Amino acid sequence: MDWIDWGDAPTWLGAVFAAAAAGAAVWTLKSQRDQIDEQRRFIAEQSMNLGLERQALLAAAQERHEAQARKIRLYPQAPTYVQVVNDSDDPIYDVHCEARGMPALHAVELAPSEGVGAGILADLVQGASRPYVHRLGVGREAWFHVVTNERGAVHIRFTDAAGNKWVCDDAGGLHEAGA
Template identity: 45%
Template sequence: MSAIDWGDAPTWLGVVFAAAAAGAAVWTLASQRAQIREQREFIAVQSANLALEREELRAAAEARREAQAKQAYMHQQMEGCEWGDDGDVVPDHWVVSVQNRSDTPLHDLELRFGTAYLASEVHDLPPTALHGPNEGERRELPVAILGPGRALRFRSQCWSRATVHNNRPTLFFTDGNGLRWQLDSHGKLEEAPAVPGT
């Protein structure tokens, strides 16, 4: 048998340093992978936080955008001039009271009944008599401006009972920010198409 030649000390030192360098490289890669994983987790958390903040800001902006429009108040009732066989009044027209409860004027107010009919007349109304019979000065249609705290009373034409029931009122107006809104007889408020020509 022959003796194994294990080499000399410099070769051994070279092998030890190469192994140490390889170990350090593996440790560095593992450390970098851990750092990258932590950074991705941090970025994911930050992205989720930013998305929540954006949603909160959007909701706040939406609330501010609708704030004045939500201050428009509308009360509607059917009225009639004739008595039916059952002793009740036969409704033949709508009477709609509108009040601006905001601190900024509303513009370009008009009231539509169903899709085809506009109000036949509108009068100023004292805010204290919102549901009372007293009416003030007659206004032009559409009403160009309704100041803060002011009120109007709109009337429809006289129709048959079925036409009255099938043509519920919807208020259209522009707020102080120039946004066009519609408020239906059920209290649903939503953006409306812009007034033609504006």
């Protein structure tokens, strides 16, 4: 036992344990950094997923917002008539038609089965109705007598069941009034 200096053995033993503790601390720090990096990647991926879900929800909300308005059809007929058809599931209100900036002269609401006969057109020409339709029911149509129904010159304004105001033109354009 002459080869061991017992006075230095506790120092050596302390140094070995200190080195082991330092190695364990380095290993723990690396492990924590790896976990933090993995969490950052996960959070970035989740943020991206949430962004995509938000975009999808906003698109769906906009589609629901426009759904009824997109089912309103505008058809120029004959030289001075415009037909508006409500193919939506709810009535629309305050339907006004304009041609070249001039309001319709007269309007009448019909069920499609009633058809547009000479009597209806005569009523429109003679003014047996008002110049707008207050409520256009589901599956019903309105006929407007206008000064012209020249392509690109006709548009309608109406309010949907949710109270949103819309403008629709004869080229299929649709936008919110005032937007």
